[in-house]
Amino acid sequence: MTDPTFTPRVFSGIKPSGGLTLGNYLGAIKRWVEMQEDPTYETIYCVVDMHAVTVWQDPADLSRATREVAAAMLASGIDPTKSILFNQARVPGHAELGWLFSCVARVGWMNRMTQFKDKAGKNTEKVSLGLYAYPALMAADILLYHATHVPVGEDQKQHVELTRDIAAKFNHDYGVDFFxxxxxxIEGPAMxxxxxxxxxxxMSKSGESDMERINMLDDADTIAKKFKKARTDPAALPTDIEGLKDRPEAKNLIDIYAGLSECDAADVLRDFGGEGWGKFKPALAELAVEKLAPVSAEMKRLLDAPDELDAIMKQGAERASEIAEPILSRTFEIMGFVR
Incomplete structure (x- = not known):
């Protein structure tokens, strides 16, 4: 069997560990919908439920959160006839390749992962082994499909770099050009x-106050109220990007408007520069309601139809397995396993 050429393929996923926010929508899901429409790529999107259990999860909460993430993707425009959408636990190859990659990755690489340090804090001796080793599973999520592109935020870039390190070491160690x-x-406003x-x-789903965030399940009135009460400074909006320096709340609201309206922050400032918040915040609230309220309504409909959600994820897992199984089988073959 010859090693394959690499089809341009996108993989990305969201962990089901609590309610989704506007940050998930603008930073990830909205971009996935756009990439889905690009004929250059095959697109695979996953609810990475196996990553969620690196910390203990109430089983009922995990099931609910898994369906909520899938509902958010579908309601935002992920089309299961154009993209593959599934939850990770339905494709055993993720765990299998994750173990193989944990034997390829080096401990020193894992020690450099800043997210583990952030999440573990001072309790490194008490957290799960999975929390330490999960970047190897993340690499497996990507390379199980020979994904060539991963849309990520800056805070996840290090994990893609680790994926490249694992692929390079595997290819070098076994004398192949397989992964x-x-x-x-990484692109776009409001990343x-x-x-x-x-x-x-x-913006975090675990923040102390619900007013800190826009939840994807918020209704129109709640969305409008939160933006109108969002913290700002007393100065008027600047006329150029440089004027947002040292004004984090102002920059955030401008970036959100840009992300929702699919333009640049500079375009927003051309329209609103010099204006006060009394004009801008109602305009932002109106735009957010227009874009997000239909998503929230469709999410709620889908969550009331769990059988529909499960059927979509099951079909997606079957399609994902068709891609994954030959790649996993070839990996075992390269490594010398008798199967």
Missing amino acids: PMTEPV RVMNLRDGSKK
């Missing part, structure tokens, strides 16, 4: 959506 050098795709009450912090 591709996956490229991170890092910040807290509505503190522009120095990332």
Whole structure:
């Protein structure tokens, strides 16, 4: 069997560990919908539920959150006839290749992973082995499909670099050109959506106050209220990007408007530069309701139809397995396993 050429293929996923926010929508899902429409790529999108259990999950919460992520993708425009959409646990090859890659990756590489340090804090002796080793599983998620491109935020770029290191070491150790050098795709406005009450912090589903974030399940009235009450400074909006320096709350709201309206921050400032927040925030609220309220409504419909969601993920897993199984089988063959 000859080693394959690399079809341009996108893989990305979201962990089901709590409610989704505007940050997930602008930073990930909206971009996935756009890439789905690019005929250059095959697109594979995954609810990475196996990553969620690196910390303990209530089983009922995990099931609910898995369906919520799938519903968010579908409601935002992921089309299961154009993209493959499934949850990770339905394709055993993720775990199998994850183990193989944990034997390729070096401990020193894992020690450099900043997200483990952030999440473990001072309790490194008490967290799960999975929390330490999960970047090897993340590499497996990507390379199980020979994905050539991964849309990520800046905070995930290090994991794609690790994926490239694992692919390069595997190829070198076994004298093959089997796994591709996956490229991170980092582009677009509002890639890092910040807290509505503190522009120095990332918008998070685990923040103390619900007013800090826009949840993807928020209704129109709630979306409008949160933007109108978002923290700002007293100065008027600047006329150019340079004027947003040292104004994190202002920059965040401008970036959100740009992301929702599919333009650049400079375009937003051309329209609103010199204006006060009394004009801009209602305009942002109106735009957000227009874009997000239909997504929220469709998510709620899908969550009330779990059989429909499960059927879509099951079909997606079958399609994913058709791609994954030959790649996994060839990996075992290259490594010398008798199967």
